[in-house]
Amino acid sequence: MKFIYLFFIVGCTMMINAQNKISGIVTDSNNNPIPSATVSLPEIHKETSTDKDGKFTLNNIPQGTFKLLVSFMGYETQTQTISLSGNEIQLSIVLNEAITHMDEVIVSNVFKRLQSQNVMKVELESIKSLQQKGTATLIEGLATIPGVSQVSTGTSIGKPVIRGLSGNRVLVYSQGVRMENQQFGEEHGLGLNDSGVESVEVIKGPASLLYGSDALGGVLYFNPEKFANPNDFKADVSQRFFSNTLGSNTSLGLKTSTDKWKFLVRGNYNTHSDYQIPDGDRVTNTRFNEKDLKAGIGYNNASFATVFRYNFNQLDLGIPEDGIAEQSTSKKTNFPSQGVDSHILSLHNNVFFKNSKLDIDLGYIYNDRKEFEDSFTPILHMKLKTFNYTVNYHLPKKGKFETIIGAQGMNQTNTNFGEELLIPDATTNDFGIYATSLYEWGKNVLQAGIRYDNRKVASENHGTIGNEGYFEAIDKSFDSFNASLGYKTNFSENLTMRLNLASGFRAPNLAELTSNGVHEGSNRYEIGNSNLDNEQNFQTDLNLEYKSTHFEWFVNGFYNHIANYIFISPSGTQVDGYDVYNYEQSNAALFGGEVGVHFHPHPIDWLHLTSSFETVTGRKDNGDDLPLIPANRWNNTFKAEFEQGNWLKDGFATLNIVYTLAQNNFSEFETKTNDYTLVNLGLGGEITINKSKFNVNLNANNLLNKTYVSHLSRLKTDGIPNIGRNIMLGINFKI
Structure with missing residues (x-):
């Protein structure tokens, strides 16, 4: 249990003194307000939505520099770098109609950039989209992503395969930490449930630079x-x-x-x-x-x-x-x-x-x-x-x-x-x-x-x-x-x-x-x-x-x-x-x-x-x-x-x-x-x-x-x- 206590000690001893607020309005290129647009600061898990007039407010934000993301289905995602130091910032954000799908942040990359800005191609799939394919388990859904397969034992046990590599050669992260569940065994499954999971990012290649051993595949x-x-x-x-x-x-x-x-x-x-x-x-x-x-x-x-x-x-x-x-x-x-x-x-x-x-x-x-x-x-x-x-x-x-x-x-x-x-x-x-x-x-x-x-x-x-x-x-x-x-x-x-x-x-x-x-x-x-x-x-x-x-x-x-x-x-x-x-x-x-x-x-x-x-x-x-x-x-x-x-x-x-x-x-x-x-x-x-x-x-x-x-x-x-x-x-x- 000493590790659990360490969690809370670290989490509760970080102090920075500042009072920051971000507010603004989100409109389209014709100056019409966009209701229900998502406005987020992914680095601190802070998110809100615009009201019927396109307005939003984010309170109690630490000082520092963050990436602010504004997104709405059918429009290009906007990203801005915001510097805060005990002040309030007013923003006016214009979203343009999207050519393709909505751009999203790649969390697995330490720089937390949009996919369109990312150096490495990362496959991102929402769990909702995988569930809409009618698969019974999480690993079955993952196996529908190009380049991903599964070593299966019936419907109950499945192990991910990325471009021909599996077992300890593929690393799994959940909640921001690496999964360890005796994954070397062929008869040992993924051990994760899709309930309570927002999305999955697939890095198809060696990621040892960010994750060390076992991220070879x-x-x-x-x-x-x-x-x-x-x-x-x-x-x-x-x-x-x-x-x-x-x-x-x-x-x-x-x-x-x-x-x-x-x-x-x-x-x-x-x-x-x-x-x-x-x-x-x-x-x-x-x-x-x-x-x-x-x-x-x-x-x-x-x-x-x-x-x-x-x-x-x-x-x-x-x-x-x-x-x-x-x-x-x-x-x-x-x-x-x-x-x-x-x-x-x-x-x-x-x-x-x-x-x-x-x-x-x-x-x-x-x-x-x-x-x-x-x-x-x-x-x-x-x-x-x-x-x-x-x-x-x-x-x-x-x-x-x-x-x-x-x-x-x-x-x-x-x-x-x-x-x-x-x-x-x-x-x-x-x-x-x-x-x-x-x-x-x-x-x-x-x-x-x-x-x-x-x-x-x-x-x-x-x-x-x-x-x-x-x-x-x-x-x-x-x-x-x-x-x-x-x-x-x-x-x-x-x-x-x-x-x-x-x-x-x-x-x-x-x-x-x-x-x-x-x-x-x-x-x-x-x-x-x-x-x-x-x-x-x-x-x-x-x-x-x-x-x-x-x-x-x-x-x-x-x-x-x-x-x-x-x-x-x-x-x-x-x-x-x-x-x-x-x-x-x-x-x-x-x-x-x-x-x-x-x-x-x-x-x-x-x-x-x-x-x-x-x-x-x-x-x-x-x-x-x-x-x-x-x-x-x-x-x-x-x-x-x-x-x-x-x-x-x-x-x-x-x-x-x-x-x-x-x-x-x-x-x-x-x-x-x-x-x-x-x-x-x-x-x-x-x-x-x-x-x-x-x-x-x-x-x-x-x-x-x-x-x-x-x-x-x-x-x-x-x-x-x-x-x-x-x-x-x-x-x-x-x-």
Whole structure:
């Protein structure tokens, strides 16, 4: 609990004396007021909306320099740099009609810039848009983003894959802190619920400069739900039903704010039966139940700003072992099963000086993972406790230069309590320091940075030498220097180019260093290698974007070389009837990209046609294909937007056709996967009846009930297809 006390001590000892206020009016180019426009200071989580006359007020703002953002759907987002020092500022802001979608701030970048100003291309998706696609879980929704896939075990367990890299090579951030939940295991899911999450940002490339080890393949950065506007109270309840799994997802949220205090709380319950394949059978014990609670408290005045958040997530997951066996619609899991409890506590603080600022993020994650074989006594029981911190100091701006220096650290302990050990008791300590600078001139932006990291891993000796389950004590230290260089320019008003060069690294995890036993999920005897070195990569990314009034296109290409890529290889021997596999290293390369178009023709601007194609190839230096490389995918969506009188607003209808090509490039542990086409439908909007408003969406995924097997399905080896037709009905009431 000492870490929790530290959160509040840091949050309550920051003092700056000033009294600041921002007020103004937002209009269009014809001087007409724009009501309900969003006016925000993202750096201190301060936000309000304009009234019917386009006027707004933000009170109790610390002194310092911030970015003020003004946005409204259908208009270009405006950003201004505001300097405050005990004064009141009056603003008159004009919004111009947008050529394309509304520009948004990229929070995962320390400079907190709009996407149009960002050097690195980051995919940003709102959770609302992912839910409108009718997916049952958060990871299923993420897998619809170009360049993102999932390693799945039925509908209950999914692990993100970014451009062919997964596991510990993809870092997940929630509430501003890195997730630690034994993510190295293929049968370990994401461990996050989409309830209470505002949006997700996907960095498709090495992000070690900002996040250290394990960000070698990319980052998923989840932005939590926003607080209510000052002096406002909001409540909502949502319900989603799923026909295939007879599933239900219920969410209730409450939030209120004053000028200084902000509160929110949200609860969610998610329950599903075994999923059904197209022939009508259910895949035994793919059922799962999930409880999720999120809460937040924010406070700011003329002295400081701080936000504390807490997330409790409890998962009860069935582990499919018998394939298609006993048929049941029960939601009570059978053995074997997993029980995972996760607690995430985070504290975000801002200290503003006259010309600079300091950001301090503290996080504590407690992950309690149990695996039950044939009774309620866990055969495997691990408790992982992680404390991490990030400190960023924004130096005073020098002309066109912005510079940030920072430090990150992590202390982690893993302790075993079960009969069996998957990894030994161990302690991990990380420390990293970095600096990054941004220089902007005209239509050009240049960003560069450098970083040094050290990771120390110490584990305990366990068992008897030469026997299964013996873990040799290790005391290892891993060091790495990394750098990045990015350049963005506008060739014309409509054409943008981004070029990024970046290195990244990943220290080997405990399973790779110490394994000595049967891995039940893969049915093989795995032996770790304590002599493994860092994986070190260098990636080149090129992004071209064209945006005009009615037509957009993009091209993303990448080449990623990984030195000392860690993989598992058969030794040709057996232990107790299981084939023995050893962890080894070799150089490897991945390359590919994404291309896409978006067409909304005039005068039928309500019609949107989008199409994207994504491809990735991964090979070791000897020519062998890497495992878990997703098949190429062609995604096409036809979307109509409409309104009907005063009772239906933001209406939409979508037809989505996804063609996944055959995967003929597979590793020695995999087999070829055939191609398949899925058809999905969606319909929804905001309905007003009397004074009551609610959102509704209806989806039919895999409409034609196609029998198919994803290349990244862990049930593929048993010949078990993925989920059949699934109809989802979702309703959200705002109280």
